[in-house]
Amino acid sequence: MTFSLPELPYAYDALGPYMSRETLEYHHDKHHLAYVNNGNNAIKGTEWEGKPIEEIIKGSFGKTPAVFNNIGQHYNHSLYWLSMKPNGGGAIPGELEKALVESFGSVDKAKEDLAQAAVTQFGSGWAWLSLKDGKLEITKTGNAESPLVHGAQPLITVDVWEHAYYIDYRNRRPDFVKAVLDNLINWEFAAEQFAKA
Numbered sequence: 001m002t003f004s005l006p007e008l009p010y011a012y013d014a015l016g017p018y019m020s021r022e023t024l025e026y027h028h029d030k031h032h033l034a035y036v037n038n039g040n041n042a043i044k045g046t047e048w049e050g051k052p053i054e055e056i057i058k059g060s061f062g063k064t065p066a067v068f069n070n071i072g073q074h075y076n077h078s079l080y081w082l083s084m085k086p087n088g089g090g091a092i093p094g095e096l097e098k099a100l101v102e103s104f105g106s107v108d109k110a111k112e113d114l115a116q117a118a119v120t121q122f123g124s125g126w127a128w129l130s131l132k133d134g135k136l137e138i139t140k141t142g143n144a145e146s147p148l149v150h151g152a153q154p155l156i157t158v159d160v161w162e163h164a165y166y167i168d169y170r171n172r173r174p175d176f177v178k179a180v181l182d183n184l185i186n187w188e189f190a191a192e193q194f195a196k197a
Contacts, residue, residue, distance in 0.1 A: 001050045002040045003071070005033050006078050014086040018179040023167045031163050032077040039070030054148055061149040072144030076126055076157060080164075083156035088184040093191035103136035111181055113138045114158070118177040124161040127177075129190060130154045131197045155193040156185065 008028055012021040043049050048056045048067055053075050060068040092100065097107060104110040110129075117140040118127035125142040132152035139147055147154045158180055165176035 003036050003053070003074055005029075005036050006081065008081055010086055015084060015184055018168075018183045019084075020168050023165070026167065027159075027163055028077075028081070032074070035070045035073040035077065039067070039074050042066040042070055057146065057148050061145075069144040072146060075148070076144065076146055076159070079154055080126075080157050080159045082189050083158070083186055084180065084184040085186040085189070086184075088186050089182045090187070092187040096187065096191040096194045099136050099194065104138075110136075110138065115174075115177050115181055118158045118160050119174050121160050127158045127160060128152075128154050129156050131194060136194075153193075153197040155197070156190040158185075 005028070008024065012024045015024065042064075043051075043056065046064075046067070048060060048064075048071075051059075053071060056067065056071045057075055060071065062068075091097075092107060100107050100110040104113060114127055114129060117138050121127060121140040121142070123142060125140060126146065127140050128138065128147050130137055130139065130147040130152035132147070132150070136155075137147075137152065139150075139152070141147070146157075158177060160173060160177070165173060169176040169179075
């Protein structure tokens with residue numbers, strides 16, 4: 001079983017004015033596709049060929065960098081596209097809202113913590129809202145790493161690799177993070193993931 005590039009769940013220009021068609025074309029069609037192709041090449045003929053993606057990520061972490069980095073980035077990006085939608089942000093579905101309040105004290109605090117994780121991730125990486133041991137947590141990881149390798153189930157993510165924002169925001173990562181959290185984040189998807197987890 002080889003991995004393939006998932007279609008974007010919206011048109012290339014659907015996330016404007018917060019994210020441009022050019023960013024999505026480069027990020028999805030070039031960066032993500034490269035991870036898929038390199039990942040497929042890296043697992044060919046190895047113990048990982050034909051295995052489920054989460055098993056590959058957990059098993060190759062710290063052992064097989066070419067496999068982990070590319071398959072991990074494929075997983076992270078696939079989740080990232082679903083973590084956003086046109087006219088996102090806004091109200092959070094009930095069960096997830098309740099859990100955010102229980103875990104962080106308030107929805108605003110949860111959003112602040114997620115923004116803080118995204119802005120302060122040094123270098124390339126990701127900010128995450130995940131479920132671990134029945135509790136929501138916000139973390140940040142470098143490069144291709146995700147909460148999966150730390151025993152958590154990711155719900156949504158914000159990509160803070162420079163290729164995620166440099167075309168539209170240059171070096172203004174905080175502005176990009178604010179735009180995503182206020183206008184694009186897909187809380188309905190996060191709630192579905194939360195219900196499944």
